[in-house]
Each structure stands twice: as C-alpha cells, then as structure tokens.
Amino acid sequence: MEHHTCFHCGLDTTNSEIIFDEKSFCCNGCKTVYEIFSENDLTCYYDLQQAPGSTPKEIEGKYNFLDNEKIVEKLLEFNDEKTQIITLYIPHIHCSSCIWVLENLSKIHPSVSFSMVNFGKKNVRITYNSETLSLKNLVILLNSIGYEPFISLDDYGPSKKNIDRSLIYKLGFAGFAFGNVMFLSFPEYFEVNEFWLEQYKPLFRWLMFSYSIPVVFYSAQEYFISAYKGLRSKILNIDVPIALGILVLFIRSSVEIIYDIGPGFFDSLTGLIFFLLLGRFFQQKTYSFLSFERDYKSYFPIGITKILPNGKEESVQVYDIEKGDRLLIRNEELIPVDCILIKGKAHIDYSFVTGEAKAVTKNSGDKLFAGGKQLDGVIEVDVLKSVEQSYLTQLWSNDVFKTDKEESFTSITNSISKYFTIAILSIAIISTSFWLFTDSSKALNVFTAILIIACPCALALSAPFTFGNILRILGTKKFYLKNASVIEQLAKIDTIIFDKTGTITSNKNTTINYEGTNLSDEEELTLKSTLRGSNHPLSRALYELLNDHNIVSLDNYQEYIGEGITGQYKETQIKIGSAPFVGYTNENTSLNTIVHVSTNNTYKGKFTFYNAYRKGLSYLFNTLKKEFDLVILSGDNEGEKENLTKLLPAKTKLLFNQKPEDKLEYIKYHQSEGAHILMVGDGLNDAGALAQSNVGIAISENVNVFSPACDAILDASKFNQLDHYIKLSKTAIKIIKWSFALSFIYNIIGLYFAITGQLSPVFAAILMPLSSISVVVFTTLSTNIAGRKLK
Structure with missing residues (x-):
C-alpha cells in the first residue's frame, strides 16, 4: 500500500508523520492495532483486503450511548465485579478467517479473557475485564478491526434471532440471471435461424455474459473466499473443486464470447451457482429448524x-x-x-x-x-x-468444559472429505488429459462435469443432519445430550456402571424408620433446616418426611461429599451422615441404608431407609446384559446385596462402600484396560466419575442436576428406556454410514458418465445439489423412523 494512505484503515496520511514498520498510519490508534496484530503473529488479517480496518472518523461519537449504565445493563449477559460478558451480533462474520480473528481477541487486547464465535448465528460471546475495558471501547475495538457489531436497543437480546438475508439475495439474483440466460439461450438450443440473425447473436451472447458476471463475483463469492482461505492454510476443503469448476466454466465461456468462437456455457454456469445456493439454502433452513428445536423445545428437567x-x-x-x-x-x-x-x-x-x-x-x-x-x-x-x-x-455446552474424551465423528467426516477432494481432482486432471489427446472438444466439458458431479457436499451433510435430528428426538423423549459427539460416544460403550441411591432407587417411594432418642423441638427444627440445604437423594427423602416443621436460617452449614452434612442454629449443632462422620462407633451389622444423627456431638439415633427400586429395573438390566458388562457402584453398605442379586441378572458386579474417589479410580482402571464406560449417577456425589467416564448420565428427579460434569441428563421417569436410547445412538451411526454409501454410489455412477463425456455441466449442476438434498432427506426420514420406536 502506498505511503499516502493508512495501512490499517485507508485514510489519507498526507498530513500525518506516523510511520511504523515502513508503513504509514493516519493516527496512533491504527498504528496500535497494527502493532498488536504484528506482535501476536496476526498480520495475515491484512491479507483479506487492503485497509480492512474501520476509519476512526466513521465511528467518532457513534457509540456514546454505551456510556449510559442503564443501556449497558440491558445489553450485558453477565455483570459481576470485574467480569462482564456480552454476546454481540456481527453481520460481517463470513469465513474461517473471521472466526480466527475474533477468537483471538485476547491477543489483541489483554482485557479480553475469552471470546467464542457462533458462526451460524454470526455472533461472538466475549468475556472481558470491565475495570480496564469498557463495553464502548470493546465495540470500538471490534469496529477498528473491521467487525462492527449490530446493536439494537429495541430487540437486542439472547433470545432474538438476527436473520442474515445475504444468502436469500444471492440465491434470488442467481435465479433471476439463470432464468434470463436460459431464455436468451433458446435460439441456440433450437437453432432458430429465422430469429437468430447475425446482428442479434452477439448482442444476446454479450447479455448472457453480463448476467453471469454478478452471479460469479457476487452470488458465488463465498466459494472463492472459502477455497482461497483453505488453500492458504494448506487445507483442501470441499469448496476447492466447486470454485475451480466455476472459474473454468466462466473463463472458457468468456473466451468464446470475446473471440466469437461460440455461445459459451453461461446457462450451465448460472445454473450451477443457482442450484448450489439452493442446496445451501435448504441446508440452512433445515439445520436452523433443528437448532430451534434443540434450543427452545428440548427443555432440561431442571x-x-x-x-x-x-x-x-x-x-x-x-x-x-x-x-x-x-x-x-x-x-x-x-x-x-x-x-x-x-x-x-x-x-x-x-x-x-x-x-x-x-x-x-x-x-x-x-x-x-x-x-x-x-x-x-x-x-x-x-x-x-x-x-x-x-x-x-x-x-x-460451553467450550470451557469440553474434554478430549474422543475424536468426534464429524472430524472423521472432514478427513473423508479431504481425501475425497484429492481423489476427485486427480480423476479430473487424468480424465481431461486423456480427452485432450483423443477428442479435445470434450476435454473441458469432462473436466467441469467431474468437478461438479463429484462434490463431497453430501458427505459433509450426513453427520450434522443425522446428529442434529437425533438430539431433537431424544430431547422430546426427555433424554438431553450436551452435544452431538455424545451420540457417537454412546454408540461405542461396552460397560455400564450405575450408582445405587437416587439412580436405580426411587426417592418418592422410599420408606424411612427412626430408632433412637427423641429429638427436641429445637433439634428437629435445626435438622429440618439443615436437610433443606442438601441435594443428596437421602437428604431430600428425609426432608420430605419431616415437612411439618418450620424453617429457620442457619448460622452455619457445611456439606462433606460422601460423608454427611452439618448445620448450626444458635446453640444447637446437627450432624447427619455416616456413623464415623457423626462419631458413632457401635454400628451394628444392619444391612440397610442408614443415616445417623448427632446433636452437639451427642449421638441421637439413626434413620433406616428401605429402598424402592425404579419401575422396570429388572427388565432393563436383563436387556442390557445381552450387550454390556453391568456394574453397581454404591456408597452404601451391603444391605441391599441379597435383594439386588435376586433382582438383577447373574454376573452383574456389585460393589458397596465405594467413596467418590473409589468410583473414579475404578473407572480409570477399566478404561486403561480398553473399556468404554457409561456412568449413570445422581450428578452430585458422582461428579468425578461422570466426568471421567466416556459418557456420564445424570438422573433427574425434581433435582437440579445441571452440571458440566455430565454429558447427558435423563429424566427419572424414562430410566427404564435407557436401552432404547443407546440403541438409537447406534442406529444414528449406521444411518451416517449408509448415507456415506449412498453418496459414494451416486458419485461412482455420476463419474462414469462425466468421464466418458456423456454428462453435460448443466445436468451435473442440477444433479449435484439434488444429491445433497437427497442425503438430507434420507438422514432426516431415517432418524424420524428410528425415533418413532421410542416410547
């Protein structure tokens, strides 16, 4: 860029003497942004276009309304002490480079601690330090690097959907141009010499050329941008063969028009882009519907x-x-x-x-x-x-809590697409070379037809649409998965571990007996208030039993995971939990679940729990035993061992007196032996085991089990349907593999006709998006049919 314009924003720098790194800048602000990019190896941002930054004069005073605290409070998602979080809608997000720049904001400004882009919704969620960076300055920073956020005080908020209509405009223009080009091509198709006079032929051809220019450089621009970014990053994405096919068609057709060799292939060119965009529009609509179902109808049972x-x-x-x-x-x-x-x-x-x-x-x-x-x-x-x-x-689904449990299935899809692209480019080059030596008139048609017909779009669509619909279906059946990768993990498991209390037992039907010294009114009051604060299944069951007492605010409360809880009100201190926790040393050999109570370090008595098992437990375990190794890991004593031995199938492992760390170590050991483990627990005491397992499911029974430790939440009323949910996950993987097979069969047939020169580019342009749409229809119908089998 010449020295009389700002390298960052493009403003005139004639009166400015700010030079840095042999580049001119209009002000210190632009120089600072460039320095930050340079220091953090982000200067390839300027490869996107010349002077991509916004000019300071354009935004001067534009965001003064963000100095108003009431307005800022309305926009913020989270605001506590130093930390503020906001989700901003940025219409200019359009490619992987945008994601890369916006997710590196922490390198551009140290006050930004985290930023995550949602490409589909074109928004970025930013966490920043409000003491060193105001919202106004954050917005100005985004504007200065070319990503001006759209802020509407009337309808701004996380529940509003900001609609990007650019695809609709591009599709509409491509459709308009395609229709007109086809109309202008009719005389060529039917060889109407009476009408197609010599003086009109050049005019009609140049009109077709003029219609194609905005279609190629406006409607199809995202394919070129994506292909360029991929190649620059040394990645062969699925847009490379598409962009190459469009470019070859346009250049060949333009040469024919300019030198009056022939009519070109502008009908095929505009038709290709129109049908490509039509397929993308269909994909966008379908997937946004699935996302809507996921966000607003799959309510967690919290x-x-x-x-x-x-x-x-x-x-x-x-x-x-x-x-x-x-x-x-x-x-x-x-x-x-x-x-x-x-x-x-x-x-x-x-x-x-x-x-x-x-x-x-x-x-x-x-x-x-x-x-x-x-x-x-x-x-x-x-x-x-x-x-x-x-x-x-x-x-x-916050990325902060994502774990590297396994490589996701979608990454396998991407790798297949990469090798598929390499194979197609090789076939196209070899076939074109062959036809150049045998019949050069067919060479270009063969080359473009191969690139168009063999696009791996169908492969790329299989996994997201299958998983997206399965997530929606499972949500309607009260089984809520954190993300799509859980489906693949669920399909791989070979061992299922269950907690006992609150998982295979139902708190609603539990019978409780008390033995010991009667508690005074003040002791019962403190006991009730202490139990009220705990989410443990035994605490909740006991709390419901004592529901006739008043509630007071405790002076002190502590919960010790796996041991018990303490509470103090005035001079009364209550301890509830295991015998060692309350200081009781004369525990008998009772085989039932027991909770002991002491007040002011004086032992009072014990509550004995007689468990009621969930409906359909025996049938569920007998069904699961056919395919999986089953284990019960319980923190309770062996009181229920005899009952469980009768209730559950033979060879079910029963381990009692297991502390949370014991469960964690058990899972680690068996994973080291090659096991893929599903852990089913209550979400509280089992947090470590749920996080360690390949898939962790928390059972919800009117309890808040919303935790990053678990991968799924299962409504307690659907516990006996667990085998069906696992089966549906395996079916989802089969559907993806079948859709891959269909895509390969389609490509093999299409390639045969393309290589032999029997397939024109216009038919290839029509068939390619139809194949993608057919894969989406296949996966959607197949998953819906599979989902209907669930009760």
Missing part, C-alpha cells in the same frame, strides 16, 4: 424449588418460573435465572459462566446471575426475569 405465598415449597420445572417468584436454591445448586438475593449467605461460583473458579460472596439485596452455583447452604431469591432456555443450553 427441578427448582418454588416457595409459595403460604410458605409451602413446590418443585417446578425451570421453564415454569416467572418474574416475581420466590425460589429456594440449595447447596451446590445452579441458579437458573437472574434474581435478587433475599435471605441466606450466598457464596457463588461463577466458573460455569466465566470459566474462572473464584467464588464471590453476596449479601441480601445483591443481584445474582443465571449460571452461578451456590456453595454455602440454602438461599432464597426473588426472580427478576423468566428463564432463557437457550442460554442454559449455551452454558452447558
């Missing part, structure tokens, strides 16, 4: 306790929460909505939202944000707004 006006407590689903409701948040429970703290000590862990495991203390009257986890007893909150289900989906 049970939350609502406090009624009469003081009673009722468990409700999160999407039934309304503004003004009073909620009870227990220890280790997720806050599902933005709310105001009313009662209790709030110690909130926002790592779920920010990725930083630093808990913050909040006082009565403070605002709490959705996604935080309460770590210190029970609190009561007033709801500020109803739950945003897609926001919870986004949190659960």
Whole structure:
C-alpha cells in the first residue's frame, strides 16, 4: 500500500508523520492495532483486503450511548465485579478467517479473557475485564478491526434471532440471471435461424455474459473466499473443486464470447451457482429448524424449588418460573435465572459462566446471575426475569468444559472429505488429459462435469443432519445430550456402571424408620433446616418426611461429599451422615441404608431407609446384559446385596462402600484396560466419575442436576428406556454410514458418465445439489423412523 494512505484503515496520511514498520498510519490508534496484530503473529488479517480496518472518523461519537449504565445493563449477559460478558451480533462474520480473528481477541487486547464465535448465528460471546475495558471501547475495538457489531436497543437480546438475508439475495439474483440466460439461450438450443440473425447473436451472447458476471463475483463469492482461505492454510476443503469448476466454466465461456468462437456455457454456469445456493439454502433452513428445536423445545428437567405465598415449597420445572417468584436454591445448586438475593449467605461460583473458579460472596439485596452455583447452604431469591432456555443450553455446552474424551465423528467426516477432494481432482486432471489427446472438444466439458458431479457436499451433510435430528428426538423423549459427539460416544460403550441411591432407587417411594432418642423441638427444627440445604437423594427423602416443621436460617452449614452434612442454629449443632462422620462407633451389622444423627456431638439415633427400586429395573438390566458388562457402584453398605442379586441378572458386579474417589479410580482402571464406560449417577456425589467416564448420565428427579460434569441428563421417569436410547445412538451411526454409501454410489455412477463425456455441466449442476438434498432427506426420514420406536 502506498505511503499516502493508512495501512490499517485507508485514510489519507498526507498530513500525518506516523510511520511504523515502513508503513504509514493516519493516527496512533491504527498504528496500535497494527502493532498488536504484528506482535501476536496476526498480520495475515491484512491479507483479506487492503485497509480492512474501520476509519476512526466513521465511528467518532457513534457509540456514546454505551456510556449510559442503564443501556449497558440491558445489553450485558453477565455483570459481576470485574467480569462482564456480552454476546454481540456481527453481520460481517463470513469465513474461517473471521472466526480466527475474533477468537483471538485476547491477543489483541489483554482485557479480553475469552471470546467464542457462533458462526451460524454470526455472533461472538466475549468475556472481558470491565475495570480496564469498557463495553464502548470493546465495540470500538471490534469496529477498528473491521467487525462492527449490530446493536439494537429495541430487540437486542439472547433470545432474538438476527436473520442474515445475504444468502436469500444471492440465491434470488442467481435465479433471476439463470432464468434470463436460459431464455436468451433458446435460439441456440433450437437453432432458430429465422430469429437468430447475425446482428442479434452477439448482442444476446454479450447479455448472457453480463448476467453471469454478478452471479460469479457476487452470488458465488463465498466459494472463492472459502477455497482461497483453505488453500492458504494448506487445507483442501470441499469448496476447492466447486470454485475451480466455476472459474473454468466462466473463463472458457468468456473466451468464446470475446473471440466469437461460440455461445459459451453461461446457462450451465448460472445454473450451477443457482442450484448450489439452493442446496445451501435448504441446508440452512433445515439445520436452523433443528437448532430451534434443540434450543427452545428440548427443555432440561431442571427441578427448582418454588416457595409459595403460604410458605409451602413446590418443585417446578425451570421453564415454569416467572418474574416475581420466590425460589429456594440449595447447596451446590445452579441458579437458573437472574434474581435478587433475599435471605441466606450466598457464596457463588461463577466458573460455569466465566470459566474462572473464584467464588464471590453476596449479601441480601445483591443481584445474582443465571449460571452461578451456590456453595454455602440454602438461599432464597426473588426472580427478576423468566428463564432463557437457550442460554442454559449455551452454558452447558460451553467450550470451557469440553474434554478430549474422543475424536468426534464429524472430524472423521472432514478427513473423508479431504481425501475425497484429492481423489476427485486427480480423476479430473487424468480424465481431461486423456480427452485432450483423443477428442479435445470434450476435454473441458469432462473436466467441469467431474468437478461438479463429484462434490463431497453430501458427505459433509450426513453427520450434522443425522446428529442434529437425533438430539431433537431424544430431547422430546426427555433424554438431553450436551452435544452431538455424545451420540457417537454412546454408540461405542461396552460397560455400564450405575450408582445405587437416587439412580436405580426411587426417592418418592422410599420408606424411612427412626430408632433412637427423641429429638427436641429445637433439634428437629435445626435438622429440618439443615436437610433443606442438601441435594443428596437421602437428604431430600428425609426432608420430605419431616415437612411439618418450620424453617429457620442457619448460622452455619457445611456439606462433606460422601460423608454427611452439618448445620448450626444458635446453640444447637446437627450432624447427619455416616456413623464415623457423626462419631458413632457401635454400628451394628444392619444391612440397610442408614443415616445417623448427632446433636452437639451427642449421638441421637439413626434413620433406616428401605429402598424402592425404579419401575422396570429388572427388565432393563436383563436387556442390557445381552450387550454390556453391568456394574453397581454404591456408597452404601451391603444391605441391599441379597435383594439386588435376586433382582438383577447373574454376573452383574456389585460393589458397596465405594467413596467418590473409589468410583473414579475404578473407572480409570477399566478404561486403561480398553473399556468404554457409561456412568449413570445422581450428578452430585458422582461428579468425578461422570466426568471421567466416556459418557456420564445424570438422573433427574425434581433435582437440579445441571452440571458440566455430565454429558447427558435423563429424566427419572424414562430410566427404564435407557436401552432404547443407546440403541438409537447406534442406529444414528449406521444411518451416517449408509448415507456415506449412498453418496459414494451416486458419485461412482455420476463419474462414469462425466468421464466418458456423456454428462453435460448443466445436468451435473442440477444433479449435484439434488444429491445433497437427497442425503438430507434420507438422514432426516431415517432418524424420524428410528425415533418413532421410542416410547
């Protein structure tokens, strides 16, 4: 770029003397942005176009409204102490380079800690330090590097869908041009000499040429950009053969028109681009529908306790929460909505939202944000707004919590597409070379037909559409998966491990007996209030048994995972848990599940639990035993061993007295032996085991089990359908493989006609998107048919 224009934004630099790295800049702002890019090896940003940055004068004063705190509060997704999070819609996101630049914002500005792009929705979610970077300056920074966000105060928010109509415009223009070019080509098709006079032939041909220029350079521009970026990154993506085919057709046709050799192939060219865009439009519509189903209809069974006006407590689903409701948040429970703290000590862990495991203390009257986890007893909150289900989906699928359990199936698809592209380019070159020596008039047609007919788009569509529809179907059956890769992992498992309490047992039908010294009113009051703060299945069952007592705010509360809980009110301290935890040393050999109680270090008695197993447990285990190794890992004693031995199939491993760390080590050991393990637990004590397993499923029974540790959430009422869900996952993999086979068969047949010169580019252009659409239809219908077999 010449020295009289700014290298970053393109403004005149005649009166500026700012030179850096032998480049001119109009101001220190542009120079600083370039320096940051240069220091962090991001200068290839300038390869996109000359002066891609926005000019400072264009944005001067444009974002002053972001100095208003009320406006900023409306736009922010999260705002607590130093950390702010916002999701910005950026229409200019169009390729992998955009994603790369925006996800490297932390290198451009140190105050940005994390940024993640959602390419489909063209938005970026940014976490930044509000003490060193204001929202206004963040927006100006984005604008300066060419990514101006669209901010509308009327409809801006996470629930709004910002519609990108560029594909519709490109499709419409390509369709208009295709129709006119076909019309102008009719005299050539039918050789109408009476009408096709010598003086009109050049005019009609030049009109076809003029129609094709905007179709190639506007409607088809994304194929060229994607292919260029891929080649520059040394990646052969699926757009390379498409872009090459379009370019060859355009150059060949233009040469024929310019030198008056023939009419060219502008009908094939515009038809190819029109049908390509039509296929992409169909894909976009279908996948956005699946995403809508995923975000808004596959509600997680997150049970939350609502406090009624009469003081009673009722468990409700999160999407039934309304503004003004009073909620009870227990220890280790997720806050599902933005709310105001009313009662209790709030110690909130926002790592779920920010990725930083630093808990913050909040006082009565403070605002709490959705996604935080309460770590210190029970609190009561007033709801500020109803739950945003897609926001919870986004949190659960946050990249911060992604693990490297296995390579995803979609990466295999990409690798197949890469080798497929290499193979097709080789076939095209060899075939063209052959025809150049035998019949040169067919060589170009053969080359373009091969590139068009053998596009691996159908391969690339198989996995996302199959997995997307399976996610939707499972969601309607109350089995909620974190992401598509869980489906593949579920299809690979060979060992299933179950927790006992709260997993294969049902808390609703559990019978409880108490033996020991009667508790005083104050002791019962403290016991009830202590149990109220815990989410453990035994605590919840016991809490329901003691529901006639009043509730007080405890002075102290602690929960020790796998051992018990303590609570203190005034001078009364309660301990509830295992015998060693409460200091009881004379435990008899009772084989039932027992919870012991002590007050002020004086042993009081024990609660004995008589388990009720979930409906269909025996049939489920007998079905699963045909294909999987089954294991019960329980933290309880062997009291239920005899009953389980009778209930469950032979050779089911039963291990008792297992601490959380024991379960974790058991899974690690068997994974080292080559096992692919599915862990089914309650989501609280089993968090480590769920995270370690290849697939972790948390059972939900009116309990908040929303946790990054689990890969799936299963409604307790559907527990006996687990075998069907696993079978459907395996069916999904078969459907993908069948769609691959169909795609290969189509390509082999199409290549035969293309190589032998029997297939014209226009027919190839029509057949190629039809094959992609047929694969989408096949996968959608197949998954729907498979899903109908679920109860």
